[in-house]
Each structure stands twice: as C-alpha cells, then as structure tokens.
Amino acid sequence: MTDDTTTPVATPTPATDGAKPGIGRRKFLAGAAVAGAGAVAMPAIARAQTTTWRFQSTWPARDIFHEFAADYVKMVNEMSGGRLKLELLPAGAVVGALQMQDAVLAGALDGGHGVTAYWYGKHKAYSLFGTPPAFGWDANQFLSWFYHGGGEALYNELVNDILNLPLTGFLTGPMPTQPLGWFKDEITSAEQLQNLKYRTVGLSADLFNDMGAAVTIVGGPDIVPSMDRGLLDAAEFNNPSSDRILGFADVSKNYMLQSYHQDSECFEVIFNKQKYEALDPDLRAILRYGAYAASSDMYWKAMARYPQDLAALKEAGVKVTRTPESVLEAQLASWDRVIANASGNEQTGQFFTKVIDSQKAFVKSMGSYFFDANAPKEPAYQHFFGQG
Structure with missing residues (x-):
C-alpha cells in the first residue's frame, strides 16, 4: 500500500510568442532570456514518496x-x-x-x-x-x-x-534457552510428561509427542486462557518477561527453567x-x-529485562526450579528419534536431512573452537556471587 505525497512546485508560465506594443524586439528578447534563466535556476522540487x-x-x-x-x-x-x-x-x-x-x-x-x-x-x-x-x-x-x-x-x-x-x-x-515451562506440579522425571496436555510449537511438538505428552499448538495470546479453562495442563512460551506479562503466574506456580526442546x-x-x-x-x-x-x-x-522479571515472579510466589538432568537426557534421546523420523519422510525427508547435515557440520566445527576457547561461566559467577 503506497501513499504518494509527490507535489511538484509550479513552474513559471512560458513567455508568449510576441512582444507587447511599444516594446522593441531587442528589449523583448532580453527579457525573455532573463525569464528563461530564472526557470533554469528554479527547477520543480518534489518531496520523496x-x-x-x-x-x-x-x-x-x-x-x-x-x-x-x-x-x-x-x-x-x-x-x-x-x-x-x-x-x-x-x-x-x-x-x-x-x-x-x-x-x-x-x-x-x-x-x-x-x-x-x-x-x-x-x-x-x-x-x-x-x-x-x-x-x-x-x-x-x-x-x-x-x-x-x-x-x-x-x-x-x-x-x-x-x-x-x-x-x-x-x-x-x-533467544536464550527457553524454560521447560509452567506446570501444576514440579516435573522430577520424564514419566510425568505422559499424557500431559502440553502446549508448544514446531519440531518441539514432535519431541514432546515422542515423550508421551498430548501436545496442543496454540498461539501466544491463547495459552493462559487455555490453561485457565483446563484445556492445557502445562505450557511453555519463551521467557520470564513474556510469561509474566501474559499472566502465567495466575494459572500456575511451578516454573521450570532449562530445556532442550528449544535450546x-x-x-x-x-x-x-x-x-x-x-x-x-x-x-x-x-x-x-x-x-x-x-x-x-x-x-x-x-x-x-529477563532477570528482573524472573525476580518479580519469585517475589509473587512462583516456585522456580531447574529441569532435572534425567529429563534433559530424555529430551536428547527424543531428538534422535524426531530427526530420524523427519529424515525418513518420503516427501520432505531429503531436504530435511540436507539442512540437518549442514547444521551438524557447522556446530561440529564451531564447537571444536567454542568449548576449548571459552572458560565456563558458572564457576566464575558462583565465585563472586554465590549460587544465584
């Protein structure tokens, strides 16, 4: 959709082809030359569209x-x-x-x-x-x-x-690593995800289905209302700021950080x-x-912003915990199966595999540098600030 605002400035009216009575031809031509010079010096000006x-x-x-x-x-x-x-x-x-x-x-x-x-x-x-x-x-x-x-x-x-x-x-x-999400009860084992009505999107939906959850895909604005009506038992969206603004704490008090579903x-x-x-x-x-x-x-x-809103959620009575290692390991095992299933699809698997191979090659090269070159951050944080 465009809005043309081009407005040319009016140019001077051209001289007539003849002199007024009483004006000599030489004077007329001299006047016309001056008028022409003025026209050249004052071109039409247009504002940008x-x-x-x-x-x-x-x-x-x-x-x-x-x-x-x-x-x-x-x-x-x-x-x-x-x-x-x-x-x-x-x-x-x-x-x-x-x-x-x-x-x-x-x-x-x-x-x-x-x-x-x-x-x-x-x-x-x-x-x-x-x-x-x-x-x-x-x-x-x-x-x-x-x-x-x-x-x-x-x-x-x-x-x-x-x-x-x-x-x-x-x-x-x-985006930083996303939380596992909001739950009625803290998740301590992967078995607790069985038959859980859970919201996520994308390949994460395939991952949680593989882990036994009953996945529902809904947009961000509909998550909290769905949890409030009992259509969802649990859900993830993205981060403490969004989750706080959208009202997750009104329908759940267990917030679990760290996950491999959308790392x-x-x-x-x-x-x-x-x-x-x-x-x-x-x-x-x-x-x-x-x-x-x-x-x-x-x-x-x-x-x-995210740390500020996470602190505010804690102050509002939300229990914030880290996802246990056993659940993270189960997620990685599910990723193996999700990748294998998608790669084996007759219609879309060839291109899916092409992208996966490109990503793996990049991460293998990048990781060989990144993990050797970068000092671990958590020990340094704990040294200066405690457990956090």
Whole structure:
C-alpha cells in the first residue's frame, strides 16, 4: 500500500510568442532570456514518496516480543528517512498469530514478525530455521550458521523453490534457552510428561509427542486462557518477561527453567516478495540490515529485562526450579528419534536431512573452537556471587 505525497512546485508560465506594443524586439528578447534563466535556476522540487506497509506481529500488544517487533519497525522507519513506513499491528489486528504468513501471501498484510516454527505444518524443515535441534549451540551461533554457514541459501531454497512461496525473509533476534515451562506440579522425571496436555510449537511438538505428552499448538495470546479453562495442563512460551506479562503466574506456580526442546531460537521477519523487490535497493538494504541491528539490540534488552522479571515472579510466589538432568537426557534421546523420523519422510525427508547435515557440520566445527576457547561461566559467577 503506497501513499504518494509527490507535489511538484509550479513552474513559471512560458513567455508568449510576441512582444507587447511599444516594446522593441531587442528589449523583448532580453527579457525573455532573463525569464528563461530564472526557470533554469528554479527547477520543480518534489518531496520523496512515502511507501506505507502494514506489518503485523504474531504477538499480543502487551508482550515484550511485540516490543521487539516495534524496535525493528522503529529502526527501519528512521533509517528510511520517511520513504518507507512500516505500520506495526499486534496479533489479531488483521489475522490471528498462526495465519500471519498466509495474510502476507494473500496481500492482506505486507509483512510480519514471527517465528518459523509457526509454519512447520507446511514443511517440517521450516522449524529448523527457528527451533533447530539441541546440537550444543546457542541462538547467536545458530544465526552465525544462517548468515555465514550456508543456512540462508537453504532457507531460500525451502521458501521460494520447494514451497514456491513469494516471500522474502530474514532471521533476527537470538533467544536464550527457553524454560521447560509452567506446570501444576514440579516435573522430577520424564514419566510425568505422559499424557500431559502440553502446549508448544514446531519440531518441539514432535519431541514432546515422542515423550508421551498430548501436545496442543496454540498461539501466544491463547495459552493462559487455555490453561485457565483446563484445556492445557502445562505450557511453555519463551521467557520470564513474556510469561509474566501474559499472566502465567495466575494459572500456575511451578516454573521450570532449562530445556532442550528449544535450546536456541530466533525470530523471522517476512515480506511479500513482489513488493519487497519493487523497492529501491537502499530500502531493501535497510530492511535487511535493520534485522541485523534489531538482532543485537533485542539480545541486549533481553539480558537486562529477563532477570528482573524472573525476580518479580519469585517475589509473587512462583516456585522456580531447574529441569532435572534425567529429563534433559530424555529430551536428547527424543531428538534422535524426531530427526530420524523427519529424515525418513518420503516427501520432505531429503531436504530435511540436507539442512540437518549442514547444521551438524557447522556446530561440529564451531564447537571444536567454542568449548576449548571459552572458560565456563558458572564457576566464575558462583565465585563472586554465590549460587544465584
């Protein structure tokens, strides 16, 4: 959707083809030359055209994730100098969270902010570009694979070539390890997940199904109401700030940190490909590099805000515990089976395996450096601050 604001300044009226009575030809020509010079010195001036796009997030307006989307929008709008304006809308403003991509494809939206796990119903490999297996990497390292290890080419192959979706997308915003979630009772063994009505998304849904849970996939705005009505026994969303704002503490008092179901995840921003490619090159660059800038800023903000909100949850009576080693080990065993099952699919398995092999090769190389070069952080923290 565009809003043309080009308004040319009126140019001087051309001289008539003849002199007024009483004015000599020489004087007339001299006057005409001066008028012509004035016309050259005062060209028409036009203001830049503003292109306005509707850009919906998949998050409630009060969630910190919507704030992250707003940060990206602010960067793009300011860097474009008024030539491109993203108009941010929350989930539900045009369509529900899980329908955002289809709305961009249909032209009801021009772009959006979400996660690739929401689209894994179209191809299981979609989730590998947002919630990959827990190979021993974090989300910043996952983004390194995407932008410098061949991941972006594979993403474009999936979106544009295999699924034939006219979309342009960028990954942004590395998320810290997500909690196991909110439960009525503390989980002390993997057996307690059997038949538990649990909310998650993407390949994580396959993982928890493999562990015996009864998984339900719903968007962020619907999780707490579903728990309140008894439609869910337990759920994960993402982080202490979102979970606190969305009201999880009103329906549960057991909050379990650490998990391998979404050990690394990031956001995705998408745009209608035809509209994106119609933009001037500098505006396309702003959309791309804005994702880079927002990615760093989001992580910095998360490291400041998440600890504060976790402390507030504890003060409100929430019991915060770490997921036991036995459950983490069971999750890794389930990842083996999930990867094997998805790779064996006759229709989608070949490409799924192609992405997995690329990710494993990157992590194997990266890990050989990262774990040797970086000192463990927890002993140093405990030395100065105690158990935390």
